[in-house]
Amino acid sequence: MKDVSAGGAVVNTVLGPVPARELGVVAVHEALLSVVPGAEYAYDVTIDRAEIFEILAAKLREFRECGGGTIVDATGMFHGRDVRLYETLSRATGVHIVASTGMGPEEMLGGYFLTPQTNPPTPWPADKFAGLFGEEVTEGMVVPRVERRGAAGLVATTATRAGMTATDESLFRGAARAANVSGVPVSVRFGADAVRDLAVLLDERLPADRVVVGGLDRKDAVAAAAPLEIARRGAYVAVDNIGTEGDEFVTDDERATLIRDLVDAGFADRILLSANVIGVAKGGPGRDLPYSHVLTAFVPLLTAQGLSVRDVRRILTDNPRELLSVR
Incomplete structure (x- = not known):
């Protein structure tokens, strides 16, 4: 889809399509409100939308004051996505918000998305997932039992950490098919093998430059040289847990070195950054970093590695703009 009147590509935000050139600096993998499915019914969990609004508005304003322009909420359909709240936040703060459709991994799906008449249960076919996700782009995201609102700006899904299951594969293929039809990109978190998981999407004839593979700052991914191989195949490499260090992830200094190596290898146009911040968490652990952390x-750290202002601008502004543009 092209917005002819705007003279260029557009991106789906919660307030409608905007010219891609207006996105500014983009945080490509964040969460605004994250609610563990079912937590809204828990006796010890309080969900006060007015309080949540004030917390998120303050964080988004701080992001904007630090030079940020767009937040991508990559949580998908069933982790607290609140389209009306996001619309109000975007209007109040001036930050563009791109919301996502999609779901996964298998362990986070409800039984509705399996076929219980079979023994053992089998997943929905990929085409059913494709239809569900695609309609959230072409017809608007569902506000449960009420209406549809703005169009989703991407399809997000995740593979099981121990390795892609049959249900995960159905989700990945459905996401790819929805993206091929609707023109939005796919954002995935890989399971045990990033290159193998990407291959499932490419097998659906989804162009590699319509895919971002997240979690590539995990230690196992870096040790296997997965970021370089993902970039070689033409997909975007998301270093998107910046600020998180420990047993599973590399340090921020190591992330900066990884990015320097990718730039030196000629892949500056395939790098994306984010911190996987959770603005408000209910029923599960949060990640209480500012959205401006990157x-x-x-x-x-990147400039200390010798990256130029042009390199940084490409990574923070140009690359996400190309990814998110509806085609």
Whole structure:
């Protein structure tokens, strides 16, 4: 889809299509409101939308003050996505918000998305997932039992950490088919093998440059040289847990070195950054970093590695703009 009147590509935001050139600096894999499915019914969980609004609005304003322009909420359909709240937040703060359709991994799906008449249960066919996700782009995201609102800007899904299951594969193929029809990109979190999981999407004839593979700052991915191989295949490499260090992830210094190596290998146009912040978490652990963390704490590490202002601008602005543009 092209917005002829705007003279260029557009991106689906919760307030409608906007010219891609207006996105500014983009945080490509964040969460605004994350609610563990079922937590809304728990006796010890309070969900006060007015309070949530105030918390998120303050965080988004701080992001904007630090130079941010767009937040991509990559949580998909069933982790607390609140389209009306996101619309109000975007209007109040001036930050563009791109919301996502999709779901996964298998362990986070309800029984509705299996076929219980079979023994053992089998997943929905990929075409059913494709239809569900595609309609959230072409007809608007569902507000349960009420209406549809703005169009989803991407399809997000995740593979099981121990390895892609049959249900995960159906989700991946459905996501790819929905993206091929609707023109939005696919954002995935890989399971045990990033290259193998990407191959499932490419097998659906989804162009590699319509895919971003997240979690590539995990230690196992870096040790297997997965970021370089993903970039070689033409997909986007998301270093998107910036600020998180420990047993599973590399340090921020190591992330900066990884990005330097990718730039030196000629893949500056395939790098995306984010911190996987959770603005408000209900029923599960949060990630209480500012949305500006990449800008304020990580970009200085990149410049210390010798990246130019042009390199940083390409990674933070140009690459996400190309990815998110509806085609």
